[in-house]
Amino acid sequence: MSRLHARDLIMNVPGRPDGFPLNLALEPGQTWGVLGPNGAGKTTLLHTLAGLLPARNGQVRLNESPLPRMKRRDIAQHVGLVFQERQDSFPATVMETALIGRHPWLSPWESEQGDDQARAQQALAALDVDHLSDRLLDTLSGGERQRVAIATLMTQDPNIWLLDEPTNHLDLHHQVKVMNLLRNQAQFGKAVFMCLHDLNLAARWCSHVLLLYTNGDACWGAVEDMLVPDALERLYSQRLMTLHANGVTVFVPAQ
Numbered sequence: 281m282s283r284l285h286a287r288d289l290i291m292n293v294p295g296r297p298d299g300f301p302l303n304l305a306l307e308p309g310q311t312w313g314v315l316g317p318n319g320a321g322k323t324t325l326l327h328t329l330a331g332l333l334p335a336r337n338g339q340v341r342l343n344e345s346p347l348p349r350m351k352r353r354d355i356a357q358h359v360g361l362v363f364q365e366r367q368d369s370f371p372a373t374v375m376e377t378a379l380i381g382r383h384p385w386l387s388p389w390e391s392e393q394g395d396d397q398a399r400a401q402q403a404l405a406a407l408d409v410d411h412l413s414d415r416l417l418d419t420l421s422g423g424e425r426q427r428v429a430i431a432t433l434m435t436q437d438p439n440i441w442l443l444d445e446p447t448n449h450l451d452l453h454h455q456v457k458v459m460n461l462l463r464n465q466a467q468f469g470k471a472v473f474m475c476l477h478d479l480n481l482a483a484r485w486c487s488h489v490l491l492l493y494t495n496g497d498a499c500w501g502a503v504e505d506m507l508v509p510d511a512l513e514r515l516y517s518q519r520l521m522t523l524h525a526n527g528v529t530v531f532v533p534a535q
């Protein structure tokens with residue numbers, strides 16, 4: 281089990297005042313949704329939590345160790361990140377890409393073993409891309425590539441999963457499949473923290489929500505306390521209609 285803790289964290293969004301410091305811990309079993317308008321700092325926050333960007337103030341601690349004092353490989357054994365944008369510099373097959381997830385667990389000259397292959401195979405199957413194992417990544421559709429990226433994170437098997445808009449490019453069936461998979465991972469002890477633009481996915485699949493405002497304000501808590509129409513309308517500068525169907529609350533933008 282791992283715990284990632286943002287302590288008085290001010291992320292470094294260029295040109296923006298400090299805003300509200302974040303004090304939150306990602307605990308095993310939790311599924312967090314980070315919501316906010318374009319430019320609010322969601323990606324910046326994810327990269328700061330992964331130790332890829334320095335904080336302007338405050339700290340990110342992994343099991344009480346400040347991230348900047350840790351080796352990248354040690355961080356990668358606990359924390360994994362699915363990026364919003366991917367640049368694949370080298371031609372690689374789907375299987376080779378998934379196996380990159382094992383690198384934090386291998387010594388520098390060690391190659392992947394049968395167990396690593398089995399993990400990658402299992403992850404690709406869980407994301408319905410195992411039939412594409414031998415295909416070059418740059419021949420895949422957007423949704424297939426997104427599912428390979430999530431399978432690579434699953435192959436890495438960190439305790440803390442950070443995902444930047446994991447349902448980007450996915451059809452409805454795969455949105456549901458991926459959100460179920462993420463929630464299952466949390467139920468097995470992972471902590472999941474993901475940026476989302478879809479309020480309804482957050483409402484149905486997240487246990488906790490962080491609202492990030494463009495001016496640096498932030499608030500967070502249990503999903504039922506955070507997804508209230510007034511707060512969401514202020515967040516997006518957009519009027520919403522709230523509907524109830526089959527015991528589910530649905531938010532729809534008013535015209």
Ligand SMILES: Nc1ncnc2c1ncn2[C@@H]1O[C@H](COP(=O)(O)OP(=O)(O)OP(=O)(O)O)[C@@H](O)[C@H]1O
Nearest residue numbers: 293294316317318319320321322323324325364475
């Ligand atoms: N290198 C940079 N130089 C200048 N501004 C930057 C840089 N990187 C990010 N920003 C700005 O910081 C702000 C936050 O960006 P970030 O990508 O974190 O937003 P976001 O909430 O993830 O947005 P989106 O919903 O559009 O993905 C944006 O206004 C962006 O233009």
